[in-house]
Amino acid sequence: AQSVTQPDIHITVSEGASLELRCNYSYGATPYLFWYVQSPGQGLQLLLKYFSGDTLVQGIKGFEAEFKRSQSSFNLRKPSVHWSDAAEYFCAVGAATGGFKTIFGAGTRLFVKA
Amino acid sequence: KAGVTQTPRYLIKTRGQQVTLSCSPISGHRSVSWYQQTPGQGLQFLFEYFSETQRNKGNFPGRFSGRQFSNSRSEMNVSTLELGDSALYLCASSAGPSPDTIYFGEGSWLTVV
Numbered sequence: 573a574q575s576v577t578q579p580d581i582h583i584t585v586s587e588g589a590s591l592e593l594r595c596n597y598s599y600g601a602t603p604y605l606f607w608y609v610q611s612p613g614q615g616l617q618l619l620l621k622y623f624s625g626d627t628l629v630q631g632i633k634g635f636e637a638e639f640k641r642s643q644s645s646f647n648l649r650k651p652s653v654h655w656s657d658a659a660e661y662f663c664a665v666g667a668a669t670g671g672f673k674t675i676f677g678a679g680t681r682l683f684v685k686a
Numbered sequence: 687k688a689g690v691t692q693t694p695r696y697l698i699k700t701r702g703q704q705v706t707l708s709c710s711p712i713s714g715h716r717s718v719s720w721y722q723q724t725p726g727q728g729l730q731f732l733f734e735y736f737s738e739t740q741r742n743k744g745n746f747p748g749r750f751s752g753r754q755f756s757n758s759r760s761e762m763n764v765s766t767l768e769l770g771d772s773a774l775y776l777c778a779s780s781a782g783p784s785p786d787t788i789y790f791g792e793g794s795w796l797t798v799v
Contacts, residue, residue, distance in 0.1 A: 604785050615690075615776060615790040623785075662729065668785045673719065673742045674778075676729040 574599045574667040576677035584683040585653050593648040593680050595663030604666030605646040606674065607637055611659045619661075622646065633657070658684045688713065690791035692777050698797045704765040707794045711758050711779030718760040719788055720752060723774040732775075735760055736782045764796075772798045 575598045585591050597603055604623050608616040620631025627639040637648045646663060663677040691710040699705050711718050720732040731744040735754035752762040758779075764771055774795055778788035 606787065608790075615792040616778075618787060618789065621787055666785045666788075672717065672736075672780075672782070672785045673731050673734050673744075674788050675731065676721075678728040 574665055574675045576663050576665050576675055578661075578663055578677035578680050580680045581678070582681040582683065584685060586685045587655050588652050591648075591650045591653045591657070591682070593661050593663075593682070595646045595648065595677060596644050597646060597663070597665045598644065599665050599667060601668070603646075604668075604674075605637075605639060606664040606666065607631065607635070607646070607648050608662045608664060608676075609633075609659050610662065610679075616662060619648070653682075653684055655684045655686065658682055690777055690779050690789055692775075692791040692794050694794060695792065696795045696797075698799060699767050701767055701769060701798055703767050704763060705767060705796060706761055706763045707775055707777075707796075709760045709762075709777030709779075709791060711760070711777075712789055715779035715781050715789075716758050717780045717782030717786075717788075718754055718758065719778045719780075720760070720762050721776040721778065722746075723776055723793070724772075729776070732762065767798045769798050772796060 577596045606621045607619040610616045622639045660679045662679045664674050666674045693708045717736045719734040722730045734742040738754045749765045754760045774793045776793045778790045780786040780788045
């Protein structure tokens with residue numbers, strides 16, 4: 573069965589510091605991978621996605637992620653965090669089983685220190 | 687292009703009642719998915735519809751049901767509400783039918799008292 577693991581429930585970084593959020597997935601076929609961000613009281617906004625091709629993908633708001641098939645990972649990175657990045661981040665895998673469903677990790681809450 | 691629209695945004699129901707939530711997908715999108723989000727369980731997949739057919743279903747009891755109309759709009763229904771059904775219910779749409787990015791609405795906050 574498909575699954576997504578985000579090992580860190582919450583992370584605190586200082587403004588201006590770099591950020592890496594970890595994500596590991598389990599899926600038998602070529603995965604469709606996503607990162608979404610959710611601000612308080614909001615729906616989920618797509619940051620970036622990987623379907624195929626270049627394993628380093630660029631997203632909105634200065635985020636990037638790297639797909640590593642050998643490690644079943646899709647970690648999200650940002651070189652310099654801004655206070656407005658404080659939010660919850662979800663990694664997800666899209667599975668084509670019968671229909672199509674997107675399975676989400678439990679999320680990582682990011683806190684940014686001034 | 688308008689995004690995914692969910693109604694109502696907030697509602698309070700009593701245990702034992704039923705509730706119907708509505709979702710209008712992005713124009714041209716034919717796939718609609720529903721998720722339940724709670725602090726303890728994260729985002730749980732409920733079901734996915736494409737062209738009025740349910741293609742995928744998550745591990746929820748039969749009290750949770752849904753449907754999709756010919757204009758791709760979707761509704762989900764929860765009968766005999768329990769306190770544990772209190773959650774944010776999120777609808778997402780994609781162009782479909784192949785695997786694709788899903789785009790979320792802002793959700794419907796359901797409180798069961």
